[in-house]
Amino acid sequence: MITQDTIPTRPNKMTDWAKLRADFPILDQQVHGHPLIYFDNAASSQKPRAVIEALDRYYERDNANVHRGIHELSNRATTAFEAARERVAKFINAKTPEEIIFTRGTTEGINLVAQAWGTKNLRPGDTILLTEMEHHSNIVPWQLVAERTGAKLAYLPVTGDEGLLDLSKLDQLLTREVKLFAFTHISNSLGTVNPVAELCERARKLGVTTLVDAAQSAGHLALDVQKIGCDFLVFSSHKICGPTGIGVLWGRQEVLDAMPPYQGGGEMILTVDFFKTTYKKAPHRFEAGTPDISGAIGLHAALDYLDAIGRENIFKHDQELAAYAYEQLTQLKGIRLFGPKTGRAGLVSFLLDDVHAHDVVTVADQRGVALRGGHHCNQPLMKKLGIVSTARASFYFYNTRAEVDRFIEVVRGIQKFFGT
Amino acid sequence: MSDDLDDLYQQVILDHCKSPRNFHTLDGANRKGEGYNPLCGDNYTVFLKMNGDVVEDASFQGSGCCISKASASLLTATVKGKTKAEVQALFAKVHDMMTTGTVSDEGVGKLAVFAGVHKFPARVKCAILSWHAVLAAVEGKDGPVSTENESD
Numbered sequence A: 001m002i003t004q005d006t007i008p009t010r011p012n013k014m015t016d017w018a019k020l021r022a023d024f025p026i027l028d029q030q031v032h033g034h035p036l037i038y039f040d041n042a043a044s045s046q047k048p049r050a051v052i053e054a055l056d057r058y059y060e061r062d063n064a065n066v067h068r069g070i071h072e073l074s075n076r077a078t079t080a081f082e083a084a085r086e087r088v089a090k091f092i093n094a095k096t097p098e099e100i101i102f103t104r105g106t107t108e109g110i111n112l113v114a115q116a117w118g119t120k121n122l123r124p125g126d127t128i129l130l131t132e133m134e135h136h137s138n139i140v141p142w143q144l145v146a147e148r149t150g151a152k153l154a155y156l157p158v159t160g161d162e163g164l165l166d167l168s169k170l171d172q173l174l175t176r177e178v179k180l181f182a183f184t185h186i187s188n189s190l191g192t193v194n195p196v197a198e199l200c201e202r203a204r205k206l207g208v209t210t211l212v213d214a215a216q217s218a219g220h221l222a223l224d225v226q227k228i229g230c231d232f233l234v235f236s237s238h239k240i241c242g243p244t245g246i247g248v249l250w251g252r253q254e255v256l257d258a259m260p261p262y263q264g265g266g267e268m269i270l271t272v273d274f275f276k277t278t279y280k281k282a283p284h285r286f287e288a289g290t291p292d293i294s295g296a297i298g299l300h301a302a303l304d305y306l307d308a309i310g311r312e313n314i315f316k317h318d319q320e321l322a323a324y325a326y327e328q329l330t331q332l333k334g335i336r337l338f339g340p341k342t343g344r345a346g347l348v349s350f351l352l353d354d355v356h357a358h359d360v361v362t363v364a365d366q367r368g369v370a371l372r373g374g375h376h377c378n379q380p381l382m383k384k385l386g387i388v389s390t391a392r393a394s395f396y397f398y399n400t401r402a403e404v405d406r407f408i409e410v411v412r413g414i415q416k417f418f419g420t
Numbered sequence B: 001m002s003d004d005l006d007d008l009y010q011q012v013i014l015d016h017c018k019s020p021r022n023f024h025t026l027d028g029a030n031r032k033g034e035g036y037n038p039l040c041g042d043n044y045t046v047f048l049k050m051n052g053d054v055v056e057d058a059s060f061q062g063s064g065c066c067i068s069k070a071s072a073s074l075l076t077a078t079v080k081g082k083t084k085a086e087v088q089a090l091f092a093k094v095h096d097m098m099t100t101g102t103v104s105d106e107g108v109g110k111l112a113v114f115a116g117v118h119k120f121p122a123r124v125k126c127a128i129l130s131w132h133a134v135l136a137a138v139e140g141k142d143g144p145v146s147t148e149n150e151s152d
């Protein structure tokens, strides 16, 4: 439901998970003759009826372009679009809605910062510090801007299969040459939860700008950009119950105000002359062209939905399922598990001896279990661990222990099938 | 196991993936083709010893899933003794079979076990990978080939 007001998080309420699951029409289906078990939430989450209906309502009643018309429908669309921005600001405790830039997703958010901030602030000899567990989308945009500016890349190592950041190397790597430190909050292939506030504090002391990739954390735990203390934070709507095609870049006001535009076009200008243009301030400076209006409205509905459950509740639920799945998988013979033994986020990543991840995923799919197999857009990390892929089960609040039990049974069946 | 899975992982395929044939480098090889699938990281090199237009010996190395490994294994056994033109013709037949499921004629022989992959669009690339590599090898093309432009 679209409301202007934030629904406060209610961590102590008893949550009726089965009732919430029933809000997701897609989950009620058979795949290859088995009840669907959707364990690919780290790739993209499913959408509750509230989000699907918000999109329908918008297109049936309010659709028009934003910030352009002075007619009724355009006013409604503009109001709803800007209400979504306010809702996002509350969701991550931004100081003002002007700090919220709508993007196509995490990937575009990082590219925007790399292009607009990076091109202006990076010089030959500067260092961009990343970590070995970054998603390709938090590596490649920096490689592109490094090539253009002459900056260098450096990586904070990961400890091995256990998948923790090697913080003992931080002093050595986080030097005054570092201009930007970008890292993920939660690893999409390992399930590691990084100490983001601590990393930001260490960076801030040296005047290093920070970017947090919150793609895997935004809809899973409470986020407060002021407490984290970063300069940029990015996430995608589609991973947190919202529609595809929209995401968020949050930037601290001072940092955004000092940044040149990313793309040029309509919406982002004050005046355009044939040879000279003046630009709006953030956020509109960074939103050239007609934005994803329905996406923003759908995202608004998703955030209301998540906060009605309470992100603390969601994280606890995800973690319990992941801990349970991990524990069950460790009982199996001939399995290699990745990621931290304790405190992991809602996913498990594994390899069966002598069975390729893609074979695991194909057989699981035939049993109705949707997993992901591959390098998870973490090729450099996979190379470091000496593997090419893993199989991954990733959970959300609509998943159940019974589904984990079934998943374990399926994994046992796969071992038997391939005779390992 | 459901029927589709049994079609995909036929006994012959399971056998070749567990004990691949000709799985080594090749002494006296004068051609090689590399196949790489960026989606899953499957990576194979097919080695050929060619005498004029005829494949005298074939082997392969690399790593990947059960389907890709079994396919490469059966491929190396099949192409031995064939001419360049015969390998090219076989590639076309195998490609057609893997994408449509129809076994056009007897020419594919044992390779008919791969007809089942057409029901698994995401796995067609795995099965066809080494065939791209061997085609590049007989045609004397340099550099790795990728299944990236293979339509699913």
Ligand SMILES: Cc1ncc(COP(=O)(O)O)c(C=O)c1O
Residues within 6 Å of the ligand: A042, A043, A104, A105, A106, A107, A108, A135, A137, A138, A184, A186, A187, A188, A213, A215, A216, A236, A377
């Ligand atoms: C940690 C992380 N960063 C970035 C991304 C990229 O997100 P998107 O594809 O929505 O831009 C993902 C999702 O795949 C992710 O898991």
